[in-house]
Amino acid sequence: MPKKEKLKTIKPSGKKEESFFEQVYEIARQIPKGRVTSYGAIAACLGTKLSARMVGWAMNGAGKAKPKVPAHRVVNKNGMLTGRHHFSPPELMQQLLEKEGIKVKNETVVDFEKKFWHPMDEGMW
DNA sequence: CTCCTGACTCAGC
């Protein structure tokens, strides 16, 4: 099923991809296995906490970005898998989370607060 | 250059 990428590459090659998207990708990659984070947390880390939408939007190319970004570990503030519909199979997001030990019930991460991971909690920032 | 959209979040009703 050849998917028609209308948006194709968000950031065409030729330039240094240190755009907002790259920032989000880096944070998302820092998410340890079995942990999840929220868009707002990443946004806040980037300084654009007022626009968590941008974080999620940046995830638009997460699955296409290299290395691959664990966008499935990124959920909304409520722990709900709002972005699961954007995955190839919408259920993939939940599958990956469950595979990592995260329980997902009704599109929502169980014990989200316990599994929550703070972007700068690693001490790198 | 202008308008629209978008995987969020908060506030109001």
Add this chain to the structure above:
DNA sequence: GGCTGAGCCAGGA
């Protein structure tokens, strides 16, 4: 207590 509206920033057309 659930739904709606508005705000936010950044990038694509």
